[in-house]
Amino acid sequence: MGITKKVTVLAVGLGLVTLSACGSSDDGGTGGDGGGSRTVTLVSHNSWAVSKDVVAAFEKQSGYRLKVLEDGDAGQAVNKAVLTKDNPQGDVLFGVDNTLLSRALDNGLFQPYEAKGSGSILPEYRVDEDQHRVTPVDSGDICVNYDKAWFAEHDLTPPKTFDDLIKPEYKDLLVVENASTSSPGLGFLLGTAAKYGDEGWQDYWKKLKANGVKVAGGWEQAYNEEFSGSAGGRKAGADRPLVVSYASSPPAEVIYADPKPDTAPTGVAEDTCFRQVEYAGLLANAKNPEGGKALLDFLIGTTFQDDMPLNMFVYPVVEGARVPEDFARFGPQAKAPQTMEPAKIAENRDQWVKSWTSLVLR
Amino acid sequence: MTRSAAKRRGNAARLGLMAVPVAFFAVFFAYPVAAIVARGLKADGTWQLGRIGEVLAQSDVRQVLWFTTWQALASTALTLLVALPGAYAFARYDFPGKQVLRAVVTVPFVLPTVVVGSAFMALVGRGGLLDDLWGFRLDTTVWAILLAHVFFNYAVVVRTVGGLWSQLDPRQEEAARMLGASRFAAWRTVTLPALAPAVAAAALMVFLFTFTSFGVVQILGGPAFSTLEVEIYRQTSEIFDLPTAAVLTMIQFVAVGSILALHAWTVRRRETALRLVDASVTARRPRGAGQWAFLGAVVATVAVLILLPLAVLVQRSFGGAGLGYYRALTEDEGGVFLVPPIEAVGNSLQYAVAATAIAVVIGGLAAVALTRRDAGRLVRGFDALLMLPLGVSAVTVGFGFLIALDEPPLDLRASWILVPLAQALVGVPFVVRTMLPVLRAVDVRLREAAAVLGASPWRAWREVDLPMVRRALLIAAGFAFAVSLGEFGATVFIARPENPTLPVAVARLLGRPGDLNYGQAMALSTILMIVCAVALLVLERLRTDRTGEF
Numbered sequence: 001m002g003i004t005k006k007v008t009v010l011a012v013g014l015g016l017v018t019l020s021a022c023g024s025s026d027d028g029g030t031g032g033d034g035g036g037s038r039t040v041t042l043v044s045h046n047s048w049a050v051s052k053d054v055v056a057a058f059e060k061q062s063g064y065r066l067k068v069l070e071d072g073d074a075g076q077a078v079n080k081a082v083l084t085k086d087n088p089q090g091d092v093l094f095g096v097d098n099t100l101l102s103r104a105l106d107n108g109l110f111q112p113y114e115a116k117g118s119g120s121i122l123p124e125y126r127v128d129e130d131q132h133r134v135t136p137v138d139s140g141d142i143c144v145n146y147d148k149a150w151f152a153e154h155d156l157t158p159p160k161t162f163d164d165l166i167k168p169e170y171k172d173l174l175v176v177e178n179a180s181t182s183s184p185g186l187g188f189l190l191g192t193a194a195k196y197g198d199e200g201w202q203d204y205w206k207k208l209k210a211n212g213v214k215v216a217g218g219w220e221q222a223y224n225e226e227f228s229g230s231a232g233g234r235k236a237g238a239d240r241p242l243v244v245s246y247a248s249s250p251p252a253e254v255i256y257a258d259p260k261p262d263t264a265p266t267g268v269a270e271d272t273c274f275r276q277v278e279y280a281g282l283l284a285n286a287k288n289p290e291g292g293k294a295l296l297d298f299l300i301g302t303t304f305q306d307d308m309p310l311n312m313f314v315y316p317v318v319e320g321a322r323v324p325e326d327f328a329r330f331g332p333q334a335k336a337p338q339t340m341e342p343a344k345i346a347e348n349r350d351q352w353v354k355s356w357t358s359l360v361l362r
Numbered sequence: 363m364t365r366s367a368a369k370r371r372g373n374a375a376r377l378g379l380m381a382v383p384v385a386f387f388a389v390f391f392a393y394p395v396a397a398i399v400a401r402g403l404k405a406d407g408t409w410q411l412g413r414i415g416e417v418l419a420q421s422d423v424r425q426v427l428w429f430t431t432w433q434a435l436a437s438t439a440l441t442l443l444v445a446l447p448g449a450y451a452f453a454r455y456d457f458p459g460k461q462v463l464r465a466v467v468t469v470p471f472v473l474p475t476v477v478v479g480s481a482f483m484a485l486v487g488r489g490g491l492l493d494d495l496w497g498f499r500l501d502t503t504v505w506a507i508l509l510a511h512v513f514f515n516y517a518v519v520v521r522t523v524g525g526l527w528s529q530l531d532p533r534q535e536e537a538a539r540m541l542g543a544s545r546f547a548a549w550r551t552v553t554l555p556a557l558a559p560a561v562a563a564a565a566l567m568v569f570l571f572t573f574t575s576f577g578v579v580q581i582l583g584g585p586a587f588s589t590l591e592v593e594i595y596r597q598t599s600e601i602f603d604l605p606t607a608a609v610l611t612m613i614q615f616v617a618v619g620s621i622l623a624l625h626a627w628t629v630r631r632r633e634t635a636l637r638l639v640d641a642s643v644t645a646r647r648p649r650g651a652g653q654w655a656f657l658g659a660v661v662a663t664v665a666v667l668i669l670l671p672l673a674v675l676v677q678r679s680f681g682g683a684g685l686g687y688y689r690a691l692t693e694d695e696g697g698v699f700l701v702p703p704i705e706a707v708g709n710s711l712q713y714a715v716a717a718t719a720i721a722v723v724i725g726g727l728a729a730v731a732l733t734r735r736d737a738g739r740l741v742r743g744f745d746a747l748l749m750l751p752l753g754v755s756a757v758t759v760g761f762g763f764l765i766a767l768d769e770p771p772l773d774l775r776a777s778w779i780l781v782p783l784a785q786a787l788v789g790v791p792f793v794v795r796t797m798l799p800v801l802r803a804v805d806v807r808l809r810e811a812a813a814v815l816g817a818s819p820w821r822a823w824r825e826v827d828l829p830m831v832r833r834a835l836l837i838a839a840g841f842a843f844a845v846s847l848g849e850f851g852a853t854v855f856i857a858r859p860e861n862p863t864l865p866v867a868v869a870r871l872l873g874r875p876g877d878l879n880y881g882q883a884m885a886l887s888t889i890l891m892i893v894c895a896v897a898l899l900v901l902e903r904l905r906t907d908r909t910g911e912f
Contacts (some may be wrong), residue, residue, distance in 0.1 A: 253875055
């Protein structure tokens with residue numbers, strides 16, 4: 001009977017191993033891991049989105065099958081890539097933004113590769129031009145959005161600038177995200193730091209706080225629960241007509257509505273924007289570097305760049321990319337957004353977030 | 363064959379059975395968590411234990427630890443206070459719609475927090491019921507967090523305690539009263555001691571869930587409140603300070619470990635053999651105005667606390683266009699996914715089936731191995747260890763998987779199996795808690811008789827234990843299934859864009875502006891709710907004579 005028991009244990013154990021083996025061979029079978037394989041793996045944060053036919057175009061053009069691994073939010077994706085640097089999960093990492101770029105570069109995440117067609121990248125997006133460790137792929141602006149109907153109803157001009165937001169007529173109207181856990185929240189904080197300087201931003205936030213700014217945990221809570229101009233906010237009876245979101249949120253409100261309205265229900269306060277740029281790079285120990293290079297070439301090609309706006313709600317970064325009409329009309333890029341050097345962000349962000357937390361939340 | 367020889371062999375068999383769950387936990391839990399903690403605390407090959415002191419010395423860390431602990435204790439107490447009358451009502455009264463109601467109270471348990479959190483605002487937030495009736499709001503107060511924890515964990519108490527309560531013989535209490543005890547004295551001396559282990563088990567589960575609360579604290583409490591779980595997430599995902607994250611994880615471990623030890627100790631002292639009867643004979647229609655009023659109060663509590671937020675969700679899933687949001691779920695244009703969002707239902711079901719299979723095998727073997735109440739300390743310790751995954755941060759486990767399971771033959775990082783494996787980690791404790799009490803109720807002498815008559819342990823188990831435990835096994839499977847259906851923390855790391863699970867799909871839809879995205883998120887949540895309720899109702903049908911601790 002001892003034997004019967006052992007057999008049972010073995011059988012179950014084997015079953016598990018087989019089960020897990022099935023899992024890995026499922027991917028291995030399509031050529032995921034072997035060197036020089038025909039699969040290229042893209043690691044991304046979980047906002048990755050692309051049209052089916054664009055993926056098909058890449059696969060046809062390059063001969064590689066594209067596999068995408070989503071690895072949590074942007075911060076998590078980068079941190080995980082750092083942790084697995086010696087044995088990366090994929091070949092290309094996409095979605096490193098300017099707030100995380102220094103962390104990625106300082107940790108030696110990428111190997112140099114100058115993507116074909118980088119000549120057409122607009123000058124303002126170029127970084128790391130002597131080493132070409134990263135390639136800019138898209139850009140977006142984090143800006144204050146306003147609820148048009150609310151301002152019309154209250155016969156009030158919507159704010160335009162950071163300075164407007166601390167005026168008494170906009171008291172108790174703005175909701176922002178927690179800068180320590182939310183990417184737009186951090187972007188808005190950096191925007192104020194870029195505008196008012198390393199010391200001045202704290203003073204600005206004191207005034208913002210005195211003017212009744214509300215802080216929500218994340219974008220979902222701020223936009224869907226507190227902002228009166230969103231679908232969720234309308235249903236929940238939200239009472240804040242100003243929210244930190246993206247310049248591309250108004251076109252999304254038009255495109256994701258049935259029936260489509262003639263004009264966007266929300267607008268953007270032009271001079272409250274902070275520019276976010278997202279980069280991609282070839283991972284240092286990529287198993288399929290050739291495939292990774294082909295993918296990077298493709299990411300800045302016009303097929304992909306034209307497809308991005310309506311999928312990820314971001315702006316292209318290369319000359320000659322076409323932005324769909326609805327998108328350009330309701331969500332134009334900010335003309336003079338605040339920007340900040342990635343190195344400066346890396347140097348200050350933890351300290352600023354800490355000061356911001358004790359200043360605004362405590 | 364002598365009895366002692368049979369017993370020795372039985373013990374050896376148990377240890378053998380335990381090998382599989384032990385290996386499972388070692389590989390898929392202990393090793394990954396240890397790996398990520400070690401990565402944080404080791405620099406240049408030496409342990410940086412000084413970091414522990416440094417982190418503990420920070421006053422905000424102590425504040426977070428204090429808040430985490432007291433809100434979990436308060437939530438547990440409040441949940442017991444609100445849900446114990448419910449457990450009694452469900453156990454002892456027959457009333458129309460009881461089965462449906464019992465399934466519905468479990469629904470919050472499997473819904474993504476981000477969705478439920480927002481629906482809960484309709485109760486405590488702006489323009490919510492409290493605001494309408496009495497003009498006060500609880501959002502961004504600690505009360506919202508506590509109430510939401512009651513909302514989430516009501517079912518844990520109703521099922522854990524109610525399950526046992528319905529099987530306690532009411533005649534024992536009646537006998538005590540005949541002998542002159544007051545109603546309260548009879549309850550305190552007869553029923554309460556019998557219920558204590560179940561109450562302790564329920565309290566433990568609620569404590570573990572609320573101690574590691576993340577979404578509820580963030581959404582309802584707002585950014586002013588922070589728990590250990592939130593801090594670990596921040597340190598790991600945002601700040602990337604792994605040493606601090608490692609120390610916080612260890613603090614979480616120590617706290618959860620002490621609670622588990624306390625639980626093991628109290629249960630050992632309280633656990634006695636019980637005379638259980640068929641649940642169907644203990645429940646009856648309420649009699650008299652007092653009992654009807656009591657039942658009415660319980661149902662009203664459920665209606666306000668649980669049904670109202672759920673109803674808000676359903677209502678929001680119907681837009682101006684009627685079923686428009688549901689129709690949109692079947693279309694694959696829109697770009698949020700590569701596939702129509704409705705396919706997430708199929709994905710979730712597939713993952714949940716795989717996770718259930720794993721959880722039932724692992725948890726079942728563990729429960730069989732742990733059957734003997736007089737087993738050694740080692741076995742008891744293992745019993746407690748099985749609960750540990752409920753009290754450890756999903757971020758820690760997720761990051762641990764990534765750096766631990768990266769070498770062949772266990773390079774599972776890119777594999778779909780990681781999703782059900784992570785989900786099974788949470789499912790196993792439920793399976794063990796469901797099966798164990800039933801297995802322990804089986805008379806040892808039956809097994810011994812079978813052995814004396816020459817049956818092998820396997821045959822004895824098949825002929826004696828299996829028939830009794832089959833129903834508990836089905837119920838356990840149902841819970842593991844529900845848990846994996848709702849699991850989000852680990853799944854969000856690993857689900858592929860071409861096959862998102864339901865909670866992941868909901869989160870992605872909510873992460874975008876636009877009426878259609880919001881509406882589809884609500885519609886998909888409603889579908890998740892229905893899938894869960896139907897699964898549980900099917901299980902309610904199977905639930906007859908013997909039910910587990912959960």
